[in-house]
Amino acid sequence: NAGVTQTPKFRVLKTGQSMTLLCAQDMNHEYMYWYRQDPGMGLRLIHYSVGEGTTAKGEVPDGYNVSRLKKQNFLLGLESAAPSQTSVYFCASSYYSGGVGYTFGSGTRLTVV
Amino acid sequence: EDKVVQSPLSLVVHEGDTVTLNCSYEVTNFRSLLWYKQEKKAPTFLFMLTSSGIEKKSGRLSSILDKKELFSILNITATQTGDSAVYLCVLRYTGANSKLTFGKGITLSVRP
Secondary structure, X not given: OOOEEEEOOEEXXXXXXXXXXXXXXXXXXXXXXXXXXXXXXXXXXXXXXXOOOOOEEOOOOOOOEEEOOOOOEEEEEEOOOOHHHOEEEEEEEEOOXXXXXXXXXXXXXXXXX | OOOEEEEOOEEEEEOOOOEEEEEXXXXXXXXXXXXXXXXXXXXXXXXXXXXXXXXEEEOOXXXXXXXXXXXXXXXXXXXXXXXXXXXXXXXXXXXXXXOEEEOOOEEEEEEO
């Protein structure tokens, strides 16, 4: 089925460890986004990409890096995980900018201990 | 300071009730206001509102935007247990990359 696939779905990290979250979409969307969702905070934009080879900072980019080497993939990296990065991470993609046509992945629940 | 404020934060109703979910915002330079429903996982799109006073309707759900008073409401009539979810109000700004700003969401619980 066409859509946005996030891997992994769950992960527990120790403080200081690194990891990469993968987002893959097969809808030929130009725009891709990484959000984090915390209780009582709503979804907040971490980084986004408006096309292959481009990335830009969102609202809460510190502690994260991203890459968009291929159009269908958007990677979110944590170089040195901190407990404050415990959250649910959502990837989304859209054909054009904006909310209509946004497709969200099913989320990655990350716990940093 | 929050730019999108949703109220109430949570709500418990019984099946068959009608609910009104509120969203107020502070900015004026936005392209559209969106409503999403989030159950266990990813948010799913409900409505996009761009013009003031025009109601969007889908089954038991309807929504309207008031650009003068800077708010939107989402109505759900004859609620069902399947309506239990978090409802997100989202602003889509103008600009080439028109990012989204999410409200904190309203948790609706519909009891049998």
